[in-house]
Amino acid sequence: MKSRKNYAAAFILAAITAVLAGGYVYAATEHFSDSTTDQAWDAWTQKWETQVSRDYEKIALTPGADETKLNFAWYSKADGTATPKIEISKRSDMGQPVTFEGSTVPAIDGYLSNRVTADSLAENTTYYYRYYKNGVPSDTASFKTHTFNSYSMLYVGDPQIGASKGQSTSRGEKLENKSELNTAARNDAFSWNKTLNTAMNANPDISFILSAGDQINKNVNGKDPGNEIEYAGFLNADWIKSLPVSTTIGNHDSTNESYSFHFNNPNDTQLGKTTAGGDYFYKYGPALYVVLNTNNYNCAEHEQAMRQAVETYPYTNWRIVMIHQDIYGSGLDHSDSDGIVLRTQLTPLMDKYDVDVVLQGHDHTYSRSYLLKSDSKTHSNYNFHDWDNVSDEEGNVFPYSDASYQAQNNCYTIANTMSGGVTNGDGTLYMEANSATGSKYYELIPGKQDYIAVRNQNWNPTYSVICINSNTFAIDTYEIAAGKTRKIDDTYELKKTNASRR
Template sequence: MKRKYIAAVLTVFAMTTVCSTAFASTEHYTDSSIVGAETGWDEWVANWDETASDFTKVSLTPGKDDTELNFAWYSEKTDAAATPVVHFGTDKDALDTFEGTSGEVDQDLTGDKAYEYNHVTVTGLEPNTTYYYTVEKNGEQTEPVEYTTKSTDTVKMIYVGDPQVGASKGQTQDGAELVPDDGAANTAARNDGFSWNRTLNTALAENPDVNFVISAGDQVNKTGAAKEEEYASYLSADALTSLPVATTIGNHDSLNPDYAYHFNNPNNTENGKTAAGGDYYYSYGDGLFIVLNTNNYNVAEHQNTIEEAVKAYPDATWRVVTIHQDIYGSGLDHSDTDGMILRTQLTPIFDANDIDVVLQGHDHTYSRSKLLYGDGQTHQSYEFSLNADGTDYDWDHAANVETGEQITLNPEDGDTEAQAALDAFHEDNQCYTIEDVDGNTVTDPQGTLYMTANSASGSKFYELVSTQQDYIAARSQNWLPSYSIITMDAAKFSIDTYQITDDGSVEAIDDTFTIEKTAK
């Protein structure tokens, strides 16, 4: 039986555009009316109309290195020119002025109301320093916001997967179905935005010294459609006024330019582009972070990005890649189908560029791989092709790039030929070697660690595959929102993962895993 169905028919952006498929989520989700009953849910609901209609919230993104900070926000379009200006400094009464760029927002995405996006980069930041900032919206400064940098000798990050605000659509809350309607009528986005905020607040209460967040994609839910109320809900999280997020383009983000309006990513490249943007990279502390838009299946372009980033920051101790699709995951809906598609191509590229860690999302389950490297053999390359009328990807098949063969991913019972082709596809994707190491602290490994994050908001969960793959060291699905804390310095890279129970308690769901390096 097929576990996937097409949710909508969309206009294709380009041959590399990702599909609008919705997957078979389970009955489990985080009901904010229950987990937030005593912690602000009623107030959130009372303010929801205002929250959902405010498209002008500021988003912060790491700059090209830890001395920079990127800003993005909408302002209403008027007869006057936009004012993409940030005022920033240590003295709130004497802030320095930083100017940037602006552009028009597609009004089809904002209910035909005219907005402009503003992108500004602030430079000259020092660690362990308290700053203040305001932004200009149509020439008017906002109220000052405090922003404090942390140490760059030891860097701490919150790593999350799939907040996917709005994905709880169809679930039941207080006897009514959560719906993905536009604006304030999007009760699914109302539910999920509260839980996303709760996760960030919980993680920061436990880890107040975090430098920034890494999101492995799918910030929002409505694929290829207007969804500003979902972005408004996502960006309304308390922490995000003073906490940068390095986002990844997920399949639900990929089809519209609204992602590129809302997030001012550093070192943007022309590689791996879909409507939402392409690959980018940045340096922070001892790490080089490379973010690939794997909704584009042109792996040669992703390779170019990785090589460009390594050349730009050759002395980084750690090389970390973030992708949305989990090429080594353990979720039922993706890990053995579309998640696997790029495995044969990306594994040797990661090996050749000494990538230490790959952070993934997409499968709404948690898993940690063993240390993996390529098997040194020649393998086929795969991708998704467009369907017959060119409106979407053909999610029932994987395409062999070299031969053009269409591989049915869910063969009908008794179709022995299709099953044999699928078996051969799976066999070809056994393209990895499992490194022989002991324990959860490893020194100077050859292989790469692959992490898959569960949903940070709990808006949607998937099942694990019935049989744990041999490349997986640990996995879990407890139907609870989760997050990881990454701690990185010049000698160690450690990751701890936690889940948040309905009563707000924080529980570890895996042992600490640490990679040590004795030399770069």
């Protein structure tokens, strides 16, 4: 096994932070995306106040159990007759529609969550749809399918609408998230929409979005509606009503039920649950996607979910896992502390279930690993205790900088360091996505870890484009600066010459 680089600089910084602030403090930098500099800002502020911020009834599209299905979820008022119904047509005038009916569950006070699944979708087809709220149809919207066995996706990290709170704008305003206006959410929702529009203009054939968690920022508990204005900002983006989004539960989503009311995730395993929901999976063409709620530290349940997914779809050529916490990342705030709490438990599972790629969020920096495997040794397991400390299996509590914690997380081997890509490679690629909105950024860790191939922090919103077919997984990553895109990493490809799995 190759040893990790010395982290003395990081530990010294942590120690200084502990002395000054009484703990291992996680803090955003002064960098953020200031939307007030955009020429469209003034019109947006009007729209936010009069239309967006109190409209909780936006629809969300989610991938279905397989490529022929699509899931929908939306709020409607609870004071009328529930009509959880979707009409889908191949005609823009909604002629000859097919009707799909679903179910409702009580959501936040005064609202129902409607959930419907459409099936028998064909590839390379434009569909028009409308959904019903208390018997009244919505305006017509549309979505488009592409080739099922060769397609592209957007992979984004931490939109975290509302996380720019405390920052100061070009107009001298300090952003906040406590008032009914929530100026932080207003700022970040504008940037989220801008990122999606920029990415889709450059990549019009995207099939769906993969979001690695923290769709919103405000931590509230149970059915508290305090984060609904942030979900309103997230779901208001122009492309959301036309583009399915597969979301991961981030630590900012985890404590509140609103996530489960807004997203109708397929193949809900009822495993790995927190208040927001648990693990789920789906197949799309040649790939199996397993989305784990790593805010739950019960990896025995996560393994059950992975096993269930593989048994349901055993013959996909690619297996992709998406989690929020970055067990292999390179950001200062999480990558060597709470981000690796699950590393000793999850790394062997990626080997056991032959996972090709793990997509991560949480640390608001960009990195790409080498191909990694478990070192096949026995290591201690850990639990998240708080933002300053970790606990071991015996319940002992100690700081993240503790030498034994760091040493136990030397639980990997570097299987391949080839640049540009690998053919028939052994091991798992770990990607870390920076913020898609720029609502919050973190610094890179002082010394690049030996498992990291490439990393970046340019203080700009980023997104990745993943292209996949039976033989190739390719990923390109871009930053958005001054309205233009620029690649921040070379194209990286995983190839398989034998397309059949097992």
